[in-house]
Amino acid sequence: MNRRWRSVVFLGVLVVSNTVMAAELSHTQIKDTGQDSSQEATNVLSVTDLAHARLWGLSETEWRRYKQLMQGIRGSISPATISPIEVLGIHARDDAERQRYAEVWAHAMYEDAGRILAFQRTYDTAAKRLYPNVSLINISRLPGKTEAKNTFQSGDRLLFFVRPDCPACDLLLNKLLKRIDEVSGIDIYVTDVDTGDDRAVRDWASNHQIDPDWVRSRRITLNHDGGALDKLTQGQGEVPSVLRRRGEDVSRLLVSEL
Numbered sequence: 366m367n368r369r370w371r372s373v374v375f376l377g378v379l380v381v382s383n384t385v386m387a388a389e390l391s392h393t394q395i396k397d398t399g400q401d402s403s404q405e406a407t408n409v410l411s412v413t414d415l416a417h418a419r420l421w422g423l424s425e426t427e428w429r430r431y432k433q434l435m436q437g438i439r440g441s442i443s444p445a446t447i448s449p450i451e452v453l454g455i456h457a458r459d460d461a462e463r464q465r466y467a468e469v470w471a472h473a474m475y476e477d478a479g480r481i482l483a484f485q486r487t488y489d490t491a492a493k494r495l496y497p498n499v500s501l502i503n504i505s506r507l508p509g510k511t512e513a514k515n516t517f518q519s520g521d522r523l524l525f526f527v528r529p530d531c532p533a534c535d536l537l538l539n540k541l542l543k544r545i546d547e548v549s550g551i552d553i554y555v556t557d558v559d560t561g562d563d564r565a566v567r568d569w570a571s572n573h574q575i576d577p578d579w580v581r582s583r584r585i586t587l588n589h590d591g592g593a594l595d596k597l598t599q600g601q602g603e604v605p606s607v608l609r610r611r612g613e614d615v616s617r618l619l620v621s622e623l
Contacts, residue, residue: 517547524608526594528557534605556590
């Protein structure tokens with residue numbers, strides 16, 4: 366092959382190679398441009414975005430982070446009414462940031478409660494002035510009260526299972542003590558204390574102002590649990606629990622029945 370034809374072939378190969386390279390480069394540029402456009406779409410805030418950010422007292426940076434979070438799992442599992450403050454607080458990056466958003470949200474809720482109450486008072490006044498002789502609720506059409514079923518009989522004895530440092534136990538204890546005259550007595554079983562540690566049981570009773578006269582008269586007895594709850598409930602009992610002993614029968618009571 367003479368020199369002229371070798372030059373022609375070389376030029377042809379060079380043109381093809383450049384064409385392929387240009388196509389690949391063009392494809393890469395298009396892909397990168399698409400990614401940049403997507404990123405810019407996330408970062409660029411519309412006029413509406415800016416207005417909403419100002420309404421919530423958030424900076425543009427905070428609003429962008431809120432929008433990015435809502436594109437992930439937060440937007441998938443949260444109700445549409447979740448606020449930007451809650452979203453940023455839930456996804457806070459440190460304790461200080463979490464504290465700041467919590468205080469902002471608490472302040473917003475406090476102010477909103479004040480507005481709601483103010484409107485309610487104004488509404489009540491307006492309703493009385495505009496419709497002084499009209500009842501908003503026709504009481505005669507309400508269903509009559511059903512007679513409450515008496516949960517207790519005078520011969521019943523209640524078995525109350527508690528543990529120290531249990532706010533739910535304390536609330537339930539107060540309810541039971543108010544009804545002690547309806548039953549024969551209450552047997553209190555203290556769990557989570559060492560078996561035989563009578564002092565812990567007495568301290569619990571003293572801290573809860575159990576009347577010593579009730580203990581002396583056995584209207585109330587103080588006991589260690591000793592596995593009694595598990596035996597009586599086949600291992601299904603939870604503290605606090607109230608059981609009713611009526612004759613030979615023992616049954617669990619719901620809190621709603623007390």
